Amino acid sequence: MPEIQTNNLVDRGQLKIQVTSRQRAVPIPNATIEISYTGDPDSVLETVSTDENGQTPVVDLPAPPVEYSMSPSENQPYSEYNLKIHSDEYKPVTISGAQILSGVEGLQPVSMIPEETHTPTEEHPIVIGPHTLWGNYPPKIAESEIKPVNESGEIVLSRVVIPEYIIVHDGPVGDKTAQNYYVRYKNYIKNVAACEIYSTWPRATLEANILAIMSFTLNRVYTEWYRNKGHDFTITSSTAYDHKFIPGKTTYNSINTIVDEIFADYLSRPNVRQPILTQYCDGKKVSCPEWMTLL
Known part of the structure; x- marks a missing residue:
């Protein structure tokens, strides 16, 4: 090695x-x-x-x-x-x-x-590629954490729904050769968490980061973000747009247990129905003063 x-x-x-x-x-x-x-x-x-x-x-x-x-x-x-x-x-x-x-x-x-x-x-x-805290991946392109939902023709769910499955586009948004994966929602969150945080961290730290991952994902679901742009998937595996997802990734009991317990939770703002698009960076290779940091 x-x-x-x-x-x-x-x-x-x-x-x-x-x-x-x-x-x-x-x-x-x-x-x-x-x-x-x-x-x-x-x-x-x-x-x-x-x-x-x-x-x-x-x-x-x-x-x-x-x-x-x-x-x-x-x-x-x-x-x-x-x-x-x-x-x-x-x-x-x-x-x-x-x-x-x-x-x-x-x-x-x-x-x-x-x-x-x-x-x-x-x-x-x-x-299985490198962990995002160890390997080199594109930094997140900044977006507003609350999406406008009153534009003409925009389809938005009437309430926040925890989906059974989501469709993951395994590549950048415009890559038409990338494969789409149908993944159970909880399995997707477990996979992403295993890719982006270390399973050795204290429970409170794991829980806070998993909550951020779920809120981000549910914002994509709630706003039908990619479908409204003509795509046939829920979210991508590109760190420039979304979270890292690796098909076949090893997951960990310390993470899986928390996801099973809090999978229906998410972060939101007062008087705003949609989950927050919670963006973060590692705080070491990439600086993001107004976002959450992992390290």
């Missing part, structure tokens, strides 16, 4: 893998998963199998010191692992870059395609 030396992995994190069929989302028992460092994919560290619920046991894996994720650091705060998943009657899946942080349990979803499905024999591996 070029960014992190294995001899710095003095702490431990945990990982559980959930394997399901893409056709009906049913659990796949007896799937075999080989785990290796991303920087040394041919050296298998652990081999585990799924139970009747399609889940593996919790696996302990080396991780960097927790301090790396608590404040800005020159050290990568998570370790990265590759997963090779095999199961009879299903096409194999490879995931590169599952991120493990100290002291928290990660949940890695895996969706497998039956062998008889008429798709190419080899699928591209799922590559």
